[in-house]
Amino acid sequence: MNHLIVSFLVALFAPNVLALASSELAMKSRGIILYNQHKAISAIPLLVIAAKAGDHEAQYYLAESLRAKSRFMTPEAKYWYEAAALQDNLYAMIQLGRNGNDFCEASHECEKSVKQPVEWLNQAKKLAQQKADNGDAESMYLMYEITLEHSWLERAANAGDVHAQYWMAVGYKQGDGFFLPWNRAKEVEKWFKLSAENGNPRSMMEYAAMLFEKGDIAGFRHWNEQAAMAGYAESVYGYGSYLAHEPDTYGFAYNPVKGYSLVSSLVVLDGGGGMQENVEYKLPLISAKMTPSQISAAEELTKSWDLTHPPLSSLKN
Template sequence: MEAYASTSFVLPGKTEPLISIKNAITACALLFAALANTAFAELTTTQESAKTRGIILYNQYKAISATPFLSIAAEAGDHEAQYYLGESLRRKNHYMNPEARKWYEASAAQGDLYAMIQLGRSEKDLCQISNDCPSDQKQPIEWLKQAQNIAKPKAENGDAESMYIMYELTVDKNWLKRAADAGHPIAQYWMGITEKQGEGFFLPWQRQESIEKWFKASAEGGYPKGMREYAIFLGEKNDMDGYRKWNEKSALTGYVSTIFEYGSDLAHEPDLYGYPLDAVKGYALIYMLKELDGGGGMQADVKDQLQKISSKITSEQIAEAKKVAESWKETHPPLSFFPEKLSH
């Protein structure tokens, strides 16, 4: 059985004639993590619903609101809910407290590589600050080594997400490139971003071709942020049809940034990309974003944009727009900032 690398993104060495006690212990630990996957909890309908709601709230930067929902599935043994509960608790407190660590460790015990990485990155651990960490608490470097020992063989065997995890573990750009070449849409997005920021050596026209290649691949792979970047790239090339197509596709995923942009474009606030004027739908899309009161810094922009659009339409049209907003929420994915799974 394989340890989990995802929800939802070792080179052969010499064979030793003998294995040390330390290596045997490590091997047993890895075997335990792998075998733990056979015992993943099967959630009830209520627990699964709570998990889904918790992750939606987490992706809207509402960590405090997400906690009670994630707790239901985490206590039932779901490794992904345990990971996100650990994330929510750590984000709320701004450091690794004992409660957050407990849930990361529960998730890591089931082979969740993301939980292992966060445990390995825990520089701000409350017990270290108070100098009372349990004597048997595994050190951060041990978690990172365990994650790498699981991820590297899978990456070498062609698993794209394991390649991306190896990049997160090592910050080796070669792993990011390999993951992108293997079709990982988040890795493709980051290849495009880093090249757009000036990394790599290209002739001027080659850089633009490479950036377009990566954003296009990420967009076609279904990554909302990749769709947005590809839309922006096409807009800068004066391909307005391409911009409108990919900006709308990104908005249809629930991605907050493109919903704001799409609504503004439809309402012609401003009119930059040639959308037919639809101020009612534009108002509706911006109005939906009022519920994002947890984080993300959207509310000032939302309030300002709604005031501009409302000056163009009647009170009856505003009432209609609010109905359109409700209908959209019922028929489209939930709003999301699509934060990186491995937050910092």
Template sequence: MKFSALLLSAILSIVSISACAELKPEQIMAKNKGLILYNQLKIDLATPYLEIASEAGDSESQYYLAEAIRQSNRYMTSEAQKWYEAAARQGNYYAMIQLGRSGNDLCKVMNNCPESGKPPVDWLGNARALAKPLAEQGDAEAMYIMYEITLNRDWLEKSANAGNSTAQFWMAIGDKQGEGFLLPWKRKEAVGNWFKASAEGGNPRAMMEYAAYLYENEGDLKIARHWIQLAAEKGYKSGVSSYGAYLAHAPDRFGFELDLIKGYAITSLLKELDGGGNVQVYVDEVLPEIAEKMTPQQIKEAETFSVQWKKTHPPLSFFPDKLSR
């Protein structure tokens, strides 16, 4: 059933007039730094930077600040709720969904959930009221939001067919896990097609999954190498670690031509993630293995290469799900 224009107008009234808050240059810098650290899973380091842009009224920063606070505490706190609500009042779907899911939060078990003027189900209702009209008009992100609200896979498939790379990725994962009604030989084909579509849409997680799919099912190593390299060039941690290791033949996989200098350089970039995702353990194991095959001059060249790579590529990122669980 479609929402009436009157009801939709009422829902839209929750959106703050500061939804398009203009940030000063120093606030933009703080936001960007905070998002980089957040995506590197350096949650505690990201928080003070996100606070600067959040205080200035930036909805995206408010959402990620709330995410950082909730993840750091492992449950919904009054501070996290405050920033989720600030973002939600500016029409942020994702904040509304997280507020809507707070009824199942750990704080419920601990009996210390923060007070709110609106129950979780109402926040989900707000998100639905904003997203559904847009979804029905073909908006791919709104369709994905409807899937997150309802968990109805039809919405996920509609979003994927409309070109949403996140939806395409989860369609592939779902088909791989046996969801939906597909014949076995069609299921494998569907998984490959969805990963390919998502990768072509710029999703680095799908790029790595599609490379693995090609390796396991089609033996097309040339195309698989292309996607691993592209995932690395986008800064995806798994792409960087795989690309660097395979170039240095540590191990030799996917048929990459041996390039110790480039392999060492790219692997060394992961040192920047120390403090996020336990990556340093991997670096401490693999980097010396590569260095053993190199001369001091080659290591020096690799260090120069890594500096240039950082200047010409995006910051490293784990590309975490926007809606964390």
């Protein structure tokens, strides 16, 4: 599908974006959840409704799902990236800018691009720069993604972007910057702590590990629980295992019902990411120490947990 048709469809559907029906919004949200659970194939039919209605976020995630399904850029994925990019979706622009040498282009299966990759990156940079100059922390982080200039990462982290704070900590942990040894450790802890407090579950786990190394076992347990509450699959698996004492390593109070419930909730992540194998290994170990009534109670707890906590996700930043 050529760029004139893409432009026409965006112009046709864009005015309806805010008029999505509640059912369409629900399908879009469900589609994004499935994408984050490595279930691209299941996400596609849910996302396509809002994407066709002109929702640029749905268009972007539909393109991501299509590309994940095929493991390379396809004509259909490129079409939806371009539809989103034409509505100033920065993430779509960046993907188009980074996929100039993809199989789609090399095999000549895609229609001629609306813009060349470098043009998409330049447009993304211009738009992100404008938003960043107005104080938007996320756009500051995207400027780092586009330019790889550390100053943008630092600005985004100081402005409160949770991903920038995480990557600041990771960079310093890996040796970036110049610090005295004791000051480096302080900077790493500072950024992981800030990112954890702002809701990043991977930072919660990193910060928990640092607290454990300092002998703060209660702090370690607290941040493990918080990461699980945020829906991060690895944390849910660890927290559930610790509660069921499989293993009993960090002094968590024994609660096999909650532990079984948490680990069993991860069966929904059967689309990828390797979690299914972990669950299949761990659940029999936990259930072997439980009565049938306890297992039934755990299954009921899983239902209520799903209703009161963020959707499980196995994707990383």
